[in-house]
Amino acid sequence: MATQQLVAACELLGLDALSPFDELIDSSTPPQSIYEANMEHLRRADGVIANLAPFRGAEPDTGTVFEVGVANAFGLPVVGYGVRGTYAQRLEAHQPLERVKGILRDVDDQVVEDFGLPLNLMLASSVQLAETAEQALQLLTQIWRDGDLAD
Numbered sequence: 001m002a003t004q005q006l007v008a009a010c011e012l013l014g015l016d017a018l019s020p021f022d023e024l025i026d027s028s029t030p031p032q033s034i035y036e037a038n039m040e041h042l043r044r045a046d047g048v049i050a051n052l053a054p055f056r057g058a059e060p061d062t063g064t065v066f067e068v069g070v071a072n073a074f075g076l077p078v079v080g081y082g083v084r085g086t087y088a089q090r091l092e093a094h095q096p097l098e099r100v101k102g103i104l105r106d107v108d109d110q111v112v113e114d115f116g117l118p119l120n121l122m123l124a125s126s127v128q129l130a131e132t133a134e135q136a137l138q139l140l141t142q143i144w145r146d147g148d149l150a151d
């Protein structure tokens with residue numbers, strides 16, 4: 001879902017969207033100014049929805065993951081969306097995995113988390129998940145309404 005559509009969805013729910021500046025960025029935009037603007041948005045936010053769909057591989061965008069961590073550190077509720085299957089299943093779609101003595105390993109013989117979770121355990125344990133951006137917004141408003149900031 002495009003940023004403008006998410007902003008409109010927020011407005012329908014009576015929310016003020018603080019969206020990243022992704023569409024306004026070009027090669028002349030100083031990276032530090034983008035970082036500072038996004039950090040300011042997080043300081044002003046009451047909650048975060050995060051697109052955690054795979055981005056250029058099997059994992060979510062690292063910038064989004066960073067922002068999820070910051071939001072958690074700030075005590076904000078976070079709802080992710082766009083995740084299908086388990087972490088191990090997505091990784092296996094990108095490279096062969098092998099079970100060695102009961103432990104799942106990648107082509108570099110590194111251990112692959114195999115907890116049946118949709119994301120790396122740190123993300124999966126720190127966010128609630130919805131299927132779509134619209135559902136994430138609805139879940140976030142329900143979290144606020146119910147006063148339930150924990151999973």
